[in-house]
Amino acid sequence: MSIFAPSSNSFRREPEEEKTILVTRKHQINLLAPLYSALGMALIPFLFYLSVKSRAWYPIFSSLFWSLYFLYLLVLWSLVFYNVMIYFLNNVVVTDRRVIENRQKGFFNHETDEVELKNIQDISVKVVGSVAHFLDYGDIELQSAGAARKFVFTKLPEPEAIKETIMQLKMKAN
């Protein structure tokens, strides 16, 4: 059972002759919300500590308080990294042959969609809202000829640059 990928940018079931050009995932702002929530939740017991540390009974219960606090931090830490894992494994890979979308829905629950570059008929970019405009993220829609379906990759950073890369690769592939 090999758990390490052959090279730093390789992905599962990648043929040897295929070259990864771009790996992207949702804008980092999507990861910041759970991180800041966890940070806020980690501080709540600490604020409780500040309010009770001068009480006469606190030294008797301090060890229990800190052990429960570290256990609470361990749970938060694990939840944060579950979100980090989901964030990093939901990605879009552009190779010199195809565009692949990996969707990780949980532990051992994974879906992959892909479209050959030569089958792409149309690429469009949608940037909606002031936050998306200033942080430069948006949706990319790929219209595929073969399957007659639309691939929508949401909240990708620098969508215009990604679109340009895919267009150039498509021209080379044709």
Place this chain on the structure above:
Amino acid sequence: MFNFFPLLFAIVLALYGWYSFSVIYHLIRFGIGKHPKVLALVFFFGSFLLFALFVFSYNRVDWQQMINYLFHS
């Protein structure tokens, strides 16, 4: 009398071990690029440190003193 708590602790520890393994396995096996691998290492060391701190502080809990304070003061 059968002490239930060590068994409960062992079950929770085994479940947490499986959870941690799953996070690390997914990040290393399916992560693309070096960032997921580095994050797996950060998660491992952070979990180990927090678990060690929990066990250390739990061992320092003086249950008798707390019981005396709660029921005899």
